Amino acid sequence: MTETVKSLPGGVFAAIPTPMRDDLSVDHALLAEHSRWLLANGCDGLLVLGTTGEANSLSVTERIELLDRLVADDLPAKRLLCGTGCCALPDTVALTRHALANDVGGVLILPPFYYKNVSDDGLYAVYDQLIQQIGDTRLRIFLYHFPQMSGVPISHALIERLVRAYPATVVGMKDSSGDWDNMRTTCERLPGFRVYAGSEQYLLPILRAGGVGCISATTNVTAPLAARVYADWHAPDAEAHQARVNEVRGAIESYSAIPALKFLMAERRGLASWRNMRPPLMPLANEQARELSARLARLRFPISARSTEQS
Amino acid sequence: MTETVKSLPGGVFAAIPTPMRDDLSVDHALLAEHSRWLLANGCDGLLVLGTTGEANSLSVTERIELLDRLVADDLPAKRLLCGTGCCALPDTVALTRHALANDVGGVLILPPFYYKNVSDDGLYAVYDQLIQQIGDTRLRIFLYHFPQMSGVPISHALIERLVRAYPATVVGMKDSSGDWDNMRTTCERLPGFRVYAGSEQYLLPILRAGGVGCISATTNVTAPLAARVYADWHAPDAEAHQARVNEVRGAIESYSAIPALKFLMAERRGLASWRNMRPPLMPLANEQARELSARLARLRFPISARSTEQS
Numbered sequence: 001m002t003e004t005v006k007s008l009p010g011g012v013f014a015a016i017p018t019p020m021r022d023d024l025s026v027d028h029a030l031l032a033e034h035s036r037w038l039l040a041n042g043c044d045g046l047l048v049l050g051t052t053g054e055a056n057s058l059s060v061t062e063r064i065e066l067l068d069r070l071v072a073d074d075l076p077a078k079r080l081l082c083g084t085g086c087c088a089l090p091d092t093v094a095l096t097r098h099a100l101a102n103d104v105g106g107v108l109i110l111p112p113f114y115y116k117n118v119s120d121d122g123l124y125a126v127y128d129q130l131i132q133q134i135g136d137t138r139l140r141i142f143l144y145h146f147p148q149m150s151g152v153p154i155s156h157a158l159i160e161r162l163v164r165a166y167p168a169t170v171v172g173m174k175d176s177s178g179d180w181d182n183m184r185t186t187c188e189r190l191p192g193f194r195v196y197a198g199s200e201q202y203l204l205p206i207l208r209a210g211g212v213g214c215i216s217a218t219t220n221v222t223a224p225l226a227a228r229v230y231a232d233w234h235a236p237d238a239e240a241h242q243a244r245v246n247e248v249r250g251a252i253e254s255y256s257a258i259p260a261l262k263f264l265m266a267e268r269r270g271l272a273s274w275r276n277m278r279p280p281l282m283p284l285a286n287e288q289a290r291e292l293s294a295r296l297a298r299l300r301f302p303i304s305a306r307s308t309e310q311s
Numbered sequence: 312m313t314e315t316v317k318s319l320p321g322g323v324f325a326a327i328p329t330p331m332r333d334d335l336s337v338d339h340a341l342l343a344e345h346s347r348w349l350l351a352n353g354c355d356g357l358l359v360l361g362t363t364g365e366a367n368s369l370s371v372t373e374r375i376e377l378l379d380r381l382v383a384d385d386l387p388a389k390r391l392l393c394g395t396g397c398c399a400l401p402d403t404v405a406l407t408r409h410a411l412a413n414d415v416g417g418v419l420i421l422p423p424f425y426y427k428n429v430s431d432d433g434l435y436a437v438y439d440q441l442i443q444q445i446g447d448t449r450l451r452i453f454l455y456h457f458p459q460m461s462g463v464p465i466s467h468a469l470i471e472r473l474v475r476a477y478p479a480t481v482v483g484m485k486d487s488s489g490d491w492d493n494m495r496t497t498c499e500r501l502p503g504f505r506v507y508a509g510s511e512q513y514l515l516p517i518l519r520a521g522g523v524g525c526i527s528a529t530t531n532v533t534a535p536l537a538a539r540v541y542a543d544w545h546a547p548d549a550e551a552h553q554a555r556v557n558e559v560r561g562a563i564e565s566y567s568a569i570p571a572l573k574f575l576m577a578e579r580r581g582l583a584s585w586r587n588m589r590p591p592l593m594p595l596a597n598e599q600a601r602e603l604s605a606r607l608a609r610l611r612f613p614i615s616a617r618s619t620e621q622s
Contacts, residue, residue, distance in 0.1 A: 007584035033354070034505075043562035054427075056398040056399060056423070056425035057398060057399050057423065057425075057426075057513075058399055058401075059371075059399045059401040059402050060370075060371070061401075062399075062401065064495050087367040087368060087398070088367060088369055088370045088371075088373075089368065089589060090369075090370040090373065091370050094370075110589050111397075111423060112367070112368065112590075114362075114368075114424060114460065114461075114589055115341035115368075115460065115592060116459065116460055116462075118591035118592065119591070119593060120594055122590045122591035122592060122593045123590070123591050125591070125593065126590045126591050129364065129590065148427065149425065149426065149427055151323075151427075151462050152424075152591075254541075259511065278400060279400070279423075279433045279434070279437045279440065280422065280423050280426055280429035280430070280433035280434050280436070280437050280463075281426060281429065281433060282429075282430060282432055282433045282436065
């Protein structure tokens with residue numbers, strides 16, 4: 001096959017949280033609504049079913065339905081990066097095949113994250129078997145490096161080996177390590193490899209280093225600000241825009257990310273059910289929620305005019 | 312309901328590895344054969360689908376089939392502890408319900424292990440929702456504490472809260488922390504709670520502390536020796552038996568557990584396919600395999616007369 005596949009765009013991506021009804025089933029309509037809001041308010045693309053999306057708290061069946069419903073709701077599939085990496089390779093294969101059938105822009109693949117201290121040979125074998133079993137030249141894999149959560153880092157040696165073996169398939173990564181040196185080194189060692197920083201605080205630095213954008217939980221809030229950085233990142237005022245992004249993100253990131261975000265989504269939408277999440281995650285405590293609202297207000301970044309209706 | 316449910320026996324349990332064919336599908340016949348061998352050679356019961364069984368590398372469908380086939384093959388279900396804890400609660404519910412339908416002696420439940428630094432409230436909610444959704448008085452839950460692998464420890468405060476809320480359901484635990492103080496403290500603080508050490512090296516100590524047995528990967532090899540400890544652990548020669556167990560385990564535990572065990576199973580059975588495993592785990596390198604064989608031979612504990620046929 002020689003077809004040309006349009007790659008996932010660069011730029012500002014939000015890792016979207018998954019709204020849930022009071023019985024903790026997925027609220028598909030609200031997810032589509034929020035996704036549209038993000039694409040209209042600064043996001044170039046969206047990560048669905050990542051860490052922020054509580055993907056690993058959903059069954060394979062639920063993950064398949066979520067993507068089907070989102071695409072059926074006219075969300076542009078090519079602007080979606082879909083998380084499909086599981087502990088069990090048969091699950092990763094099933095979800096990746098399904099994401100491809102939905103014509104998404106790319107899949108984001110966590111390494112299997114139960115066994116720790118595994119070898120690069122073992123991790124290589126996982127990605128290799130996945131690619132062989134999918135057997136589809138349209139496959140575009142983004143590696144998901146998030147060692148604090150997965151407990152399984154993806155080394156530069158492993159990335160280089162995968163890119164050498166599958167240059168048209170292993171095309172990029174989301175680096176959520178928070179380790180700037182690691183991101184910079186990847187950009188330097190692998191020109192053309194599409195590196196997204198896992199935080200919008202590194203948006204300008206990673207663009208300057210040769211990366212392509214950011215994919216972040218807090219971008220659900222900061223997307224309109226981050227978009228100003230991306231729109232003209234060569235311009236002199238890009239640093240001022242980046243400083244503003246960092247200020248707002250800084251107010252949020254001292255709280256547990258997913259509870260804080262779901263609280264802020266609830267405030268913005270005026271809908272308490274946005275705070276629902278599956279255990280082991282728990283909603284933000286009311287005191288912390290009030291504190292977070294106050295901090296954002298002090299930064300003149302109130303989340304919602306309707307927030308007073310919700311308390 | 313007031314039915315009396317026979318509890319899982321105490322004593323020596325092996326966490327059985329899952330044999331796989333060359334295409335990495337489960338070899339059900341070999342699993343049943345090995346399980347019978349263990350029950351005839353020192354094991355009081357078996358853990359199926361634990362860490363050693365590569366449970367998290369199998370899909371829910373594969374896990375269901377594995378248990379169905381094992382029970383259909385006349386293995387005594389009441390002597391089986393079945394691992395059913397997943398990251399996604401719907402999966403844990405489905406597997407637990409299925410294990411109950413197969414009338415197993417108990418289920419071993421990992422906490423959801425993707426999200427780290429979660430609260431005891433969040434973990435309590437997971438077990439609480441599981442128990443409520445199962446809604447069956449026959450349910451017997453054993454907590455699975457293996458922080459080095461799961462990244463999610465189970466605190467004494469959490470255990471006590473669960474046991475207070477569900478005294479007939481949350482009945483015991485497997486403590487694979489390797490932390491003797493933690494095991495002893497659990498036995499002291501929760502009399503009647505059925506604590507299995509995650510290593511047979513603590514078999515005698517935990518019986519003396521009030522625990523009920525051990526569940527271990529290396530018991531696949533040491534079961535006949537561990538059984539001598541358990542058979543008469545009040546007798547004066549129990550310590551000598553325990554010392555012999557420790558000596559053999561010590562030779563194995565310096566290698567990566569699952570690759571080492573699968574190598575030893577291959578040697579004992581004279582069947583190279585026993586070494587197959589799913590990535591990210593990889594078979595023991597040949598040099599390490601030779602070294603391990605030599606160490607066991609020096610301890611006068613050769614694995615198999617047929618081992619020379621396999622090299």
